[in-house]
Structures are given as C-alpha cells and as structure tokens.
Amino acid sequence: MDGAQTGYGTGTDLPEVPYEAQDTREVEQLLRALEDAAKRSPPPAYTVRRNRFSVASSKHGSYVDSWKMNDWDYKRKDLPTYARGLFITRDEHKQPSIVVRGYDKFFNVNETPDTWWDKIEKRTQGPYEITLKENGCIIFLSGLADGTLLVCSKSSTGDRDDGEISHSRAGENRLEKQLEQLGKSKQDLARDLYARNITAVAELCDDSFEEHILAYGPEKAGLYLHGINLNLPKFSTYPSVLVQDYARQWGFTKTGLILMQDIGEVRSFLESAAETGAYEGHDVEGFVIRCRMSPKPGSVPYQDYFFKYKFEEPYLMYRQWRECTKAIILERTLNIKKHQAITQEYLKYARDRIAADPGLGQGYCKNHGIIQLRNDFLAHMHLTGAEAARFELVHSEAARAKVTKDVIFVPIATIGCGKTTLAIALGHLFGYGHIQNDDITGSKRPPRFTDMVLDKLKTHRAVIADRNNAQRHERKQILEHVERKFLNATMVALNFVHDDIDAIRAVTHSRVLARGDNHQTIQAGTEMSKVVGIMEGFIQRFEPLDASRPPDNGFHSVIDLSPTAGSRANLEVIVTQLHKLYPNFVKEIPPADAMDAAVEAAINEYTPVLRHKIADRGKNNSPSQPPKHNQPVKQAVKKRPLEYMGVHVATKEVISELERTFSHQKGASYRFFEQLQQAGRVQSHFHVTLMHRASAKERPELWAHYSKMHADAEAAAAATGSVSVMPPEIGKLEVQLERLVSDARVMAIVVRLISQNANAKADDGETQTWTCVNRVSHITVGTRDDSVKPKESNDLLVRWLNEGCTEENGIADVVFEGKPTLHGVVRGVLSRHV
Ligand code: GTP
Ligand code: MG
Numbered sequence: 001m002d003g004a005q006t007g008y009g010t011g012t013d014l015p016e017v018p019y020e021a022q023d024t025r026e027v028e029q030l031l032r033a034l035e036d037a038a039k040r041s042p043p044p045a046y047t048v049r050r051n052r053f054s055v056a057s058s059k060h061g062s063y064v065d066s067w068k069m070n071d072w073d074y075k076r077k078d079l080p081t082y083a084r085g086l087f088i089t090r091d092e093h094k095q096p097s098i099v100v101r102g103y104d105k106f107f108n109v110n111e112t113p114d115t116w117w118d119k120i121e122k123r124t125q126g127p128y129e130i131t132l133k134e135n136g137c138i139i140f141l142s143g144l145a146d147g148t149l150l151v152c153s154k155s156s157t158g159d160r161d162d163g164e165i166s167h168s169r170a171g172e173n174r175l176e177k178q179l180e181q182l183g184k185s186k187q188d189l190a191r192d193l194y195a196r197n198i199t200a201v202a203e204l205c206d207d208s209f210e211e212h213i214l215a216y217g218p219e220k221a222g223l224y225l226h227g228i229n230l231n232l233p234k235f236s237t238y239p240s241v242l243v244q245d246y247a248r249q250w251g252f253t254k255t256g257l258i259l260m261q262d263i264g265e266v267r268s269f270l271e272s273a274a275e276t277g278a279y280e281g282h283d284v285e286g287f288v289i290r291c292r293m294s295p296k297p298g299s300v301p302y303q304d305y306f307f308k309y310k311f312e313e314p315y316l317m318y319r320q321w322r323e324c325t326k327a328i329i330l331e332r333t334l335n336i337k338k339h340q341a342i343t344q345e346y347l348k349y350a351r352d353r354i355a356a357d358p359g360l361g362q363g364y365c366k367n368h369g370i371i372q373l374r375n376d377f378l379a380h381m382h383l384t385g386a387e388a389a390r391f392e393l394v395h396s397e398a399a400r401a402k403v404t405k406d407v408i409f410v411p412i413a414t415i416g417c418g419k420t421t422l423a424i425a426l427g428h429l430f431g432y433g434h435i436q437n438d439d440i441t442g443s444k445r446p447p448r449f450t451d452m453v454l455d456k457l458k459t460h461r462a463v464i465a466d467r468n469n470a471q472r473h474e475r476k477q478i479l480e481h482v483e484r485k486f487l488n489a490t491m492v493a494l495n496f497v498h499d500d501i502d503a504i505r506a507v508t509h510s511r512v513l514a515r516g517d518n519h520q521t522i523q524a525g526t527e528m529s530k531v532v533g534i535m536e537g538f539i540q541r542f543e544p545l546d547a548s549r550p551p552d553n554g555f556h557s558v559i560d561l562s563p564t565a566g567s568r569a570n571l572e573v574i575v576t577q578l579h580k581l582y583p584n585f586v587k588e589i590p591p592a593d594a595m596d597a598a599v600e601a602a603i604n605e606y607t608p609v610l611r612h613k614i615a616d617r618g619k620n621n622s623p624s625q626p627p628k629h630n631q632p633v634k635q636a637v638k639k640r641p642l643e644y645m646g647v648h649v650a651t652k653e654v655i656s657e658l659e660r661t662f663s664h665q666k667g668a669s670y671r672f673f674e675q676l677q678q679a680g681r682v683q684s685h686f687h688v689t690l691m692h693r694a695s696a697k698e699r700p701e702l703w704a705h706y707s708k709m710h711a712d713a714e715a716a717a718a719a720t721g722s723v724s725v726m727p728p729e730i731g732k733l734e735v736q737l738e739r740l741v742s743d744a745r746v747m748a749i750v751v752r753l754i755s756q757n758a759n760a761k762a763d764d765g766e767t768q769t770w771t772c773v774n775r776v777s778h779i780t781v782g783t784r785d786d787s788v789k790p791k792e793s794n795d796l797l798v799r800w801l802n803e804g805c806t807e808e809n810g811i812a813d814v815v816f817e818g819k820p821t822l823h824g825v826v827r828g829v830l831s832r833h834v
Helices: 024-039 071-075 117-123 167-182 186-196 240-250 263-276 315-329 340-356 358-365 370-381 385-401 419-430 445-457 472-485 501-515 524-541 567-581 592-605 651-662 668-678 700-719 792-803
Strands: 048-054 063-069 086-090 096-101 124-132 137-143 149-152 198-205 222-230 257-260 286-293 303-310 407-412 433-436 462-466 490-496 557-561 642-649 686-692 729-742 746-755 778-783 812-815 821-830
Touching: 024 048, 024 086, 024 096, 063 149, 096 137, 096 149, 096 198, 117 124, 117 263, 124 263, 137 167, 137 186, 149 167, 149 186, 167 186, 167 198, 167 222, 167 240, 186 198, 222 240, 240 257, 257 263, 263 286, 315 340, 315 358, 315 370, 315 385, 340 358, 340 370, 340 385, 358 370, 370 385, 407 419, 407 472, 419 433, 419 462, 419 567, 419 592, 433 445, 445 462, 445 472, 472 490, 490 567, 501 524, 557 567, 567 592, 642 651, 642 700, 642 729, 651 668, 651 729, 651 778, 651 821, 668 729, 668 746, 668 778, 668 812, 686 700, 686 821, 700 729, 700 821, 729 778, 729 792, 746 792, 778 792
Parallel strands: 407 462, 407 490, 433 462, 490 557
Antiparallel strands: 048 063, 063 086, 086 096, 124 257, 124 286, 137 149, 137 198, 198 222, 286 303, 642 686, 642 821, 686 778, 729 746, 729 812, 729 821, 746 778
C-alpha cells in the first residue's frame, strides 16, 4: 500500500500545508463550555470529566488538563466538543491553549444515522483517503511553548503509580529510538510541532509491549503516524499525503494509504475487503476513511470528516477466542456468543496446550502468545481465519440435519394473524403439540406458559407456543426460559411480517369479526369496540423481529409469514421451509390436499375450551365455561373513561413544518430536535390538549361538557353500526403553529386555535366554542427521556412567558415562518384503564 497512488500527484507535488494559529478567545470559549458542563447543576445529560496532569519536565506549563466524556455520549448532538483526546493548558499569563487535539469522534458505517451509506454517499466529498486501521494504542505527540515534548495516550500522560510502564511512556521510549536513528532530538520534534500548531497522532503497535488482536512482531512494530491535527477547537486535519511526508521526515512508520475519488468505488473496495477480512493477504481490523462532509451540501460548507469501516470477521471471532482463553485460564465463566462450534474446537485445543505449558497461560493473561496460539490452532485445523469464521455456517447445516425432535415454534404476531389456525393445522398434519397462552389464567402466566410448552415437548416432537410474542421482552422471556431449562430445544420463529399495517388491519379485523365469540378472550360478537382497541394495542406495540441482535438472534431459524396471505399459504411456507432447514425433522412435504384439509379443519372445527372477560385478561379470575354450540355470551361491558379531549393534527404535516423551519434555523432547538429524533423521542401522534381529566375538579362544568360531547358522538357512531379503532370525531378546528419552544428537557409548539366557523351552531343549538384550559395552547413535540413527562410542556411555556429565552434558563424559541395552519380534528382519547 505504501506504493499506492496518491491522487494528489507524486513526489514534490504535495498539497499546501494547512496552518492556523490558535485564537485565545475561541479556546477560552471552549474551555468555559467544558467547565460549565462539568459543574452545571443540574448536570447536563452527558458527563464531562477533567483530569489534571503535571508536566514535570516542563519549566513552562506546569500542568495539562485532559477533557473527556463517556464513550456513549459522543453520539449526542449537543456536546461542547467531539475531540477524542483533548488536552488544554494555561500559560503564566493564564492564557489557555490547546496542547493536544485528537480526531473528532468518528463512527463505523451504520453505527449512527449519519453513517448510513445513503447519507455518506449524499453528504461526503472526495478525495477519499482510505487508511489502514492499525491495531494498537493511540499516542498523541505535541510540543509545549518551552520546547518540551508532550506524549499522551488517549486521555492521560506521564508515568503510572504502580511502577508498570504506561502507554504514553512506552510511546515515548519508542519515539526516542526512532529519533536517535535520525540524529534528532525530542526537543527538535517538539519545536516543530509547536511552530506548526499541530498534534501528531500515531498508533503504538508493538507486541513486545502489549499484544492486541493483530500481530506486530519486531519487524512491524513501531509508531504508525496516521494523522496530524491542528490544535484548534474545530476539527481540521492534514491530508494523508502530508502525514506520510511528515512520517518520512521524523522516522515514523507510515500508515498504509489508498486514495479514491469516488464514493461508489470506496464502498465496493471496502465491501470486497470485508469478505476476506484481509488486505493484501494480511488480517486487518478495518479502515478509516477520511474525506470532507457537509450535513447540507450546497448550503453548509464541507469540513474534515472521518468514518470507519471495521471488519466483522474473523476479527470478532479472534477477539472472542482471546476472551474465552483468558476466561479458562482465570477460571471465569465463558461467554460464547457466536461461532459456537469452531470456538469450542479452539478451546479444546487451547486447554490442552495451556495444560501442557503453564508458562503459556501466564504469558497469555499479560497479552503474550495470543496470536501464536491462534495461528497454531488454525494450522492444526488446516483453516484460514476466514474459513474458520465461515465454519459455523457449514457446521450448523450439519447440526440442522441432526434435528429430528424438540422443536419449539414461537409465533411473532398480532391478533388474528392465524396462529391458532396454523397450530391446529400443523397438529393435524404432523401431530405437533399446541399450548395456547389464552388457555392460561391466573398470575405468573409467562413462566407457566413456557413450562407447559416444555412439558408438552416430553410427549410431542414439536410444540407451538401459541402467543403473540409481539414485543421483544416476550421473546426474551421464552428464549431465556427454554435455554435455562432445556438446552437442546430448537427455537423456530414463525415471523408474521408486519409491513403493510393497513392491509393487516383490514384482514385481521374482518377475520376476528367473522370469528365472533369463538375465542377465549377476543369475543368480537359481543364486544367489538373493545376488541378493535385491543387489536390496535398489539399492532402499536408490535416490535418487528431483528435477528441481528438480542433477543431475536437467539432463534435458531426464522420463517417469514404474511398475516394477509391466508393460513393455507402460510402453512405451505412453514412446511416447505422446515423441510429445507431440517430435512430429518420434516422428511417430506405432505400433498396439497392434506394441507387443504388440515387448514379447513382448523378453521371449521375449532372451539376454545374456556373464555375470559376482556377486562380480566391476565388477572387471577376463573374462566367461564365455553358456550354450547358457539352461542354468543352477553357480558357486562365497563367503559373506559375519557382521559382527555384533544385537537389531533396529522403527524406528517407537523414533521414537515418542523423540517421546513429547521432548514434555515440551526440553533440549540435544532440540535435538541435532532437529539429527540435520534433517540426516537419525537411523538408519533400530535395533539393539542383542550382539557385533561386531571383538571376535571377545577373545571367541572367544562369537563362534563366535553364528556357529554364525547358520549353523544359515541352513541351516534354506535347507532350507525360503525366500528373504528378511533374514538368518534366531534368537531374540526384550524391549528396555527406559532413558535417552537424548548429547553434541554422538552420541546413544544405554541399554537393558536382557530374555529373554522366561529358562528356555527352545534347540533344542540349552542354556539360551538373550544376552550383550552392550559395557559398556553400547545403541541408537545417530544421529551428527553421517560423521566420527563409531556405535561412538563406546561411548566416550560409558563417559564417562557414569564422569563423569555435567557442563557440561564436555557430556553430557546424559533418562529414558524408564515405561521402555517394545519387541519385539526377534535376527539376524545380514552383512558387505558377501565
Ligand atoms: P388470536 O388468538 O386472537 O390472537 O388470533 P390467532 O392469531 O390465533 O388467529 P386465529 O387462528 O384464531 O384466526 C383468526 C380467525 O380467522 C379465526 O376465526 C380463523 O378461523 C380465521 N382464519 C384463519 N386463517 C384464515 C384464512 O386463511 N382465511 C380466512 N377467511 N379465515 C381465516
Ligand atoms: Mg389464537
């Protein structure tokens, strides 16, 4: 890679060297922001920490402060700086200066919304400098004003108290050797760094000091210079060819570099390298891509920008091997997440070797011999790293062929998808067992349900665990419960894919309506309005399967089904897939007429064995007996009370107005909005509360008025026989968006309510008016986290009215240009509780 083309031309044709002096005012500002965040009360949502180090060798600055935040905070949009590695000092005149400036925190492709490929493709600009991600520890080098060289690791400098050699000391030792060979001194380097106002960023890769995942024997060990940053608050970095040139001048090892102009080319290069996990025949950890980015090309200038592309495998497998080996040496619990089979093989080998050679274990825990042991094992298996990583796939095919029984089917569904129908049909075809959650009453249902499934498995080859499992925590519960009690079960997800929600609603509503009272809990014949509410609840709470992470990566296989396709079609998919996945479990696919008959029987013959009252679902009640001949049972229905009366506006319109406003307003409100969006905290439905039942005592007549309007509208809807998931509409209003107000906790839109026809008479002859009891009518956009309730908007807006926007109260506001008006629909919202 050293010989790769530069793209900037060759030899002397280097780009201009960037230079910018520090502006003390800017540094002071940054320092203030950091100090303020570190001691603010109440503290901000992130944590800023300062660590002071004395610089003994320096006559000049007697200390440097390292500033850092928690790793996970760097995804936030409201930090004072994104520099990873930031050391600041003050001189004898108390003037602050940045001594070390690391890169702005950068992320892996797909790690944050900003690093999704489509964003990278749209927002970044070449040349793209692809550098090898060297695998060691980061070292920053910088010069102080008096010619002292400062060597820092990620966030510390100096020696350790325990006498062990620190990272920064190891870096300094290495540097001394390289400078000695050139006949230069540390002071020479310090002066040059200081004059240029830069930090040199290098990776110390040296197995004799500390082994990481990739091997750096004596011939490869060194300080790999990979970047040079200007010591400025903003992130500004040298082009890689200049970094390489600097490495040449000062005896650093060069970091491999490839230059590309086109992002499409970059992506295909990275993806093909990822297939092998190696570059030019060597295992590598990944690449860092340096380019320029604008969040809005055309209007916002481009700035220096890094993202990374880390290889998944075999790197992750190696890391797991390393951790597992240490666990067996230190007799800790093993945590084998992936690559089970090959890791078990590796550990067998490692155990034998460690038992035969105790020195190996001791060295290993100090990070010596890791790579040798791994390579010995691969040689012993006649496998390359990449082949070992793929071993699982091949092996698991063999493992699947061994499955002949002990299969548990776990539907992921909502009401009416056909779980029970499919379970009965599978029972007809293959005699599988079937446990229905709806047949269980009383407390602690989940463990009892799972125990019943496991019990059934003693007498049946497979069991359908008939429950919706619509949310991840339910899947987690059953997967973990089974794993604890019965390790060898094969867990198969029957995944009813919820993509077209409207179509799913239509199909399941009509099926459940047609089913009438023929169900334990959902008795649509008598309680349709409630039933529709329950169905909608499941749809709203549905969390789609994500097999890439826990808990859903705990399924051995996933069979995708369509809620709208019909049970016959779904049955065929299940059977065909099972035959393919587990050929010795479903040895042959039954004939079509057998499948027809099984589904028909399931649809026509089924009657539940018990019935619950809806309100008692999940409570410890005794079930009523099933009705004879499917006669509907009349039950007393208790109504849910009104929670609040609100004016509802379309989500899409509110979001598009917010985005329009933010397209030319990029202040604190924008950053908070982005934070809410990224954290998924922007409300999915927007409304203006006219009155909540919490204020019923203060305004009893008004509450009675709204309650009556709601009850009348419900009665009118019932009279027409209409069934809807939404409470009935009781009026229309225009909602004018005026201002967006926020602090660090909550964001709300101040609105003006405009009656469409102020003189219109309501049905009862009264003039229709809509009173809002809140001091400021508003729409809550979102809150920072669950601890901040939406009603806090009221407090925010009162403070805003009284105090305005000040630095102390942290309130910001933005005007909606042109004061857009949205259509609002007035309707009541019911309490979740009866
Ligand atoms: P819950 O137990 O309420 O969560 O529903 P479920 O997923 O178990 O659905 P179920 O199997 O009970 O199916 C709902 C209704 O639709 C039943 O009355 C079934 O007989 C009927 N049904 C199931 N599959 C089909 C189908 O393919 N076509 C038609 N027309 N009806 C079906
Ligand atoms: Mg069912």
